[in-house]
Amino acid sequence: MAFKSRDTRAMIDRYRWWEVVAIYAGMFCFLFFLLSPFIEGFLVSLKPLAQLFSSPYRFWPENGTFAAYVSMWETVPGFARYVFNSFLISTISTCIVLLLVVPAAYAFARFDYRGMGLVLGGFLAVSMFSGAVLLIPLFRLMRTMGLLNTYFAMIIPGAAFLIPSAIWLLRTYMMRIPTELNEAAYMDGASQFYTFRRVILPIARPGIIVVAIVTFIGAYSQQFIFALTFNSKTEYMPLPIGLYAYFGKQEVIWNELMAASFVGIAPALVIIFFLQRYLVGGLTAGAVKQ
Amino acid sequence: MGQLSLKTVIKTFGDFQVVKGVSLDVTEGEFVVFVGPSGCGKSTLLRMIAGLEHTTAGDIVIDGKRVNDLPPVKRGIAMVFQSYALYPHMTVFENIAFPLRVEKAPEEVIRKKVAEAAAILHLETRLQQKPGQLSGGQRQRVAIGRAIVRQPEIFLFDEPLSNLDAALRADMRIELTRLHKQLGATMIYVTHDQVEAMTMADRIVVLNAGYIAQVGAPLELYHKPQNTFVAGFIGNPRMNFLPVTCTGVSAAGVEVDYQGQRLHLPVAPRPGIEGATLSLGIRPEHITLGAGEATLRITPSVVEQLGQQTIGYATLPGREETFCFVLPGTRVIEDDKPLDIGFAASECHLFDAEGQAFERSIDLAALTVPSAV
Numbered sequence: 001m002a003f004k005s006r007d008t009r010a011m012i013d014r015y016r017w018w019e020v021v022a023i024y025a026g027m028f029c030f031l032f033f034l035l036s037p038f039i040e041g042f043l044v045s046l047k048p049l050a051q052l053f054s055s056p057y058r059f060w061p062e063n064g065t066f067a068a069y070v071s072m073w074e075t076v077p078g079f080a081r082y083v084f085n086s087f088l089i090s091t092i093s094t095c096i097v098l099l100l101v102v103p104a105a106y107a108f109a110r111f112d113y114r115g116m117g118l119v120l121g122g123f124l125a126v127s128m129f130s131g132a133v134l135l136i137p138l139f140r141l142m143r144t145m146g147l148l149n150t151y152f153a154m155i156i157p158g159a160a161f162l163i164p165s166a167i168w169l170l171r172t173y174m175m176r177i178p179t180e181l182n183e184a185a186y187m188d189g190a191s192q193f194y195t196f197r198r199v200i201l202p203i204a205r206p207g208i209i210v211v212a213i214v215t216f217i218g219a220y221s222q223q224f225i226f227a228l229t230f231n232s233k234t235e236y237m238p239l240p241i242g243l244y245a246y247f248g249k250q251e252v253i254w255n256e257l258m259a260a261s262f263v264g265i266a267p268a269l270v271i272i273f274f275l276q277r278y279l280v281g282g283l284t285a286g287a288v289k290q
Numbered sequence: 291m292g293q294l295s296l297k298t299v300i301k302t303f304g305d306f307q308v309v310k311g312v313s314l315d316v317t318e319g320e321f322v323v324f325v326g327p328s329g330c331g332k333s334t335l336l337r338m339i340a341g342l343e344h345t346t347a348g349d350i351v352i353d354g355k356r357v358n359d360l361p362p363v364k365r366g367i368a369m370v371f372q373s374y375a376l377y378p379h380m381t382v383f384e385n386i387a388f389p390l391r392v393e394k395a396p397e398e399v400i401r402k403k404v405a406e407a408a409a410i411l412h413l414e415t416r417l418q419q420k421p422g423q424l425s426g427g428q429r430q431r432v433a434i435g436r437a438i439v440r441q442p443e444i445f446l447f448d449e450p451l452s453n454l455d456a457a458l459r460a461d462m463r464i465e466l467t468r469l470h471k472q473l474g475a476t477m478i479y480v481t482h483d484q485v486e487a488m489t490m491a492d493r494i495v496v497l498n499a500g501y502i503a504q505v506g507a508p509l510e511l512y513h514k515p516q517n518t519f520v521a522g523f524i525g526n527p528r529m530n531f532l533p534v535t536c537t538g539v540s541a542a543g544v545e546v547d548y549q550g551q552r553l554h555l556p557v558a559p560r561p562g563i564e565g566a567t568l569s570l571g572i573r574p575e576h577i578t579l580g581a582g583e584a585t586l587r588i589t590p591s592v593v594e595q596l597g598q599q600t601i602g603y604a605t606l607p608g609r610e611e612t613f614c615f616v617l618p619g620t621r622v623i624e625d626d627k628p629l630d631i632g633f634a635a636s637e638c639h640l641f642d643a644e645g646q647a648f649e650r651s652i653d654l655a656a657l658t659v660p661s662a663v
Binding site for chain 2: 178180181183184185186187188189190194198199202203
């Protein structure tokens with residue numbers, strides 16, 4: 001058996017063979033547990049509708065077909081709009097979160113001032129509230145501000161809910177950037193903003209990307225509750241609500257629903273795939289002697 | 291240009307005073323080294339000069355101008371950090387050019403100055419590499435390059451070689467001494483390494499618990515330490531101290547008694563010390579094998595053979611501290627076997643009960659090479 005990775009080789013050297021087998025078996029079980037709903041969902045999307053209700057239930061599709069991936073667009077003509085809405089809401093939410101969180105996390109990581117612990121504790125406390133608890137006050141707020149049935153009704157609360165955890169995540173990352181870099185830049189005459197822009201931001205990029213991914217996923221998944229409460233217009237509906245269109249009066253078109261689910265998460269996957277390329281570990285290598 | 295004066299400088303963190311009223315004058319082009327044990331305030335003092343720490347009281351004056359409230363860049367100083375503090379996402383060129391980009395220097399000026407600095411530091415072939423691709427010594431040279439391009443009046447070094455291995459440290463010591471001669475700038479250097487201090491400094495400032503214990507040329511500190519702290523700190527292994535009784539004072543020096551042996555030390559006499567208990571200091575490297583003007587019978591518990599010298603450690607009867615001796619070359623000495631060692635009175639130091647030294651009658655000028663300046 002050839003091992004390409006030196007890390008894997010080191011692992012093999014460290015453990016007995018049966019320990020390695022147990023580790024891989026554990027990982028496989030975990031992955032299977034994690035991925036099995038997706039696998040079955042994908043297999044369902046390949047089955048003709050009649051086959052889904054046949055008895056006994058068959059796991060593997062017979063005469064599998066991608067027909068549902070074509071017919072889903074005809075069943076729900078506005079589906080593309082739902083995907084676009086989801087994408088738009090998540091992207092804008094992520095941009096707002098990053099715009100506010102990056103400088104805030106830097107300030108929390110670098111400056112020491114009276115009451116900082118209290119503010120950080122406050123962020124942690126509010127992030128513990130479930131969105132559902134705050135829905136009624138938020139509804140009144142959105143109505144007062146005239147934002148009901150707009151994109152903003154889903155973007156603003158969504159971003160607000162994601163900010164506290166993002167601040168904590170990025171602050172922790174930024175605290176690991178050596179303070180000597182700030183001092184060196186200060187010695188060289190750089191202003192706080194110049195240091196932030198030219199030194200800290202590039203070094204913090206992997207941390208910012210992680211926050212962007214986590215926020216985007218969070219924004220994508222939490223749209224359901226806000227869309228259901230603050231929006232009744234079809235043209236602003238995001239994907240999670242749009243999927244309900246496949247629940248007909250007589251039946252649920254399961255294969256198209258599953259196909260639509262996979263198509264719907266595709267933009268998110270593309271974004272994550274694109275961003276993860278920038279998750280370069282060890283970017284601070286050589287900055288300071290550890 | 292490049293003169294620095296510290297006037298009763300104090301630094302307090304909360305209720306804790308780290309620097310306790312330090313006064314010092316550094317002349318233009320001088321290489322001054324701050325040494326002292328951990329926590330003595332040497333790095334804090336350097337950071338105060340740099341402008342990275344607020345000065346609680348006292349004045350920091352550079353070229354006749356009080357700079358306490360000026361940011362580092364307006365003090366005309368540059369600093370090299372112990373940990374290099376390089377920007378990891380930038381190339382060597384961009385790291386060195388950083389201060390010039392901050393001051394918005396024209397591109398051709400940046401290229402010229404970076405090329406000059408790279409030539410001085412032998413970094414010409416590394417300019418497009420990133421810090422992560424460099425060795426420790428090369429990284430430290432980049433950090434020095436970043437300081438050089440600013441053409442400061444004063445360079446500050448905060449233990450710049452302490453992260454390098456022994457061989458590289460020796461090389462960099464020579465390079466820094468050459469650099470000082472080449473640039474002619476004032477340099478203030480913090481270290482806990484005595485070898486660095488002794489080999490590089492024009493003057494050494496020994497700090498102890500926030501105070502200056504002594505300021506002087508390296509050999510002055512070695513031959514004429516003003517107190518037991520400096521005597522013990524300068525020199526490796528550290529000086530041995532033995533309790534002696536003063537038996538007489540004359541114009542030529544002080545006579546002391548150590549366990550029935552009389553030694554006449556050529557030091558500046560003081561009146562009224564007859565009968566007082568004093569402290570006799572003898573450096574390990576001034577001890578010889580066999581009988582001397584004073585002879586001690588010791589039983590070494592540990593013997594270290596380094597080839598070029600033999601170091602022995604013993605405990606004298608009734609004394610807690612270890613007595614150390616260094617003999618040149620390889621000597622056949624066995625552990626736990628008694629032997630006689632001796633020393634000459636002219637090599638000894640004498641300290642009073644407060645630890646203050648009696649000035650030794652040594653002509654330091656005869657020990658130093660006349661300066662070319």
